[in-house]
Amino acid sequence: MADQPGRERRRKVVAATNALRDLRVELAVLNHRVGKRVELKDLDLDCLDVIARDGPISPSALADRVGVHLATMTGILNRLEEGGWITRDRSASDRRAVVVASVPARQRQLFEAFGPMNTRMRRIWDGYADDELDLIADFLTRTVAAGRASADEIG
Numbered sequence: 001m002a003d004q005p006g007r008e009r010r011r012k013v014v015a016a017t018n019a020l021r022d023l024r025v026e027l028a029v030l031n032h033r034v035g036k037r038v039e040l041k042d043l044d045l046d047c048l049d050v051i052a053r054d055g056p057i058s059p060s061a062l063a064d065r066v067g068v069h070l071a072t073m074t075g076i077l078n079r080l081e082e083g084g085w086i087t088r089d090r091s092a093s094d095r096r097a098v099v100v101a102s103v104p105a106r107q108r109q110l111f112e113a114f115g116p117m118n119t120r121m122r123r124i125w126d127g128y129a130d131d132e133l134d135l136i137a138d139f140l141t142r143t144v145a146a147g148r149a150s151a152d153e154i155g
Helices: 005-035 042-054 061-067 070-082 104-113 116-124 130-154
Strands: 086-090 096-101
Touching: 005 042, 005 104, 042 061, 042 070, 042 096, 061 070, 061 096, 070 086, 070 096, 096 104, 104 116
Parallel strands: none
Antiparallel strands: 086 096
């Protein structure tokens, strides 16, 4: 049985890959249900998350980041602004440019909607040592980079 270690490794890789696929589906379902509760489309919620974490950000940078055409982004930003989720302001560095930023009070509403998941995640994190958290963060960061590079290849 010389091939047993290779077979066991492949089984573990498949199990981890399947777990990531399951995670993607469950997080998509969670985001969809939270979005429905706060009356945001899935892509609008994704854009709002990027704005909240990386903003203020220009509409074109946001469109590039989430992979949509700038005209589509205009519609998303119009909906988010009308809903009171974001503001559009002039860039401090270039007064001709516009940047979008999230509205903190509305962000708290989203944080509350994700509250049960955040509580469950804190319990999970509490079960890991610091070096294990470092390993998990490294794995997730590298996985995000692989996903971004793969999306960029597709166009």
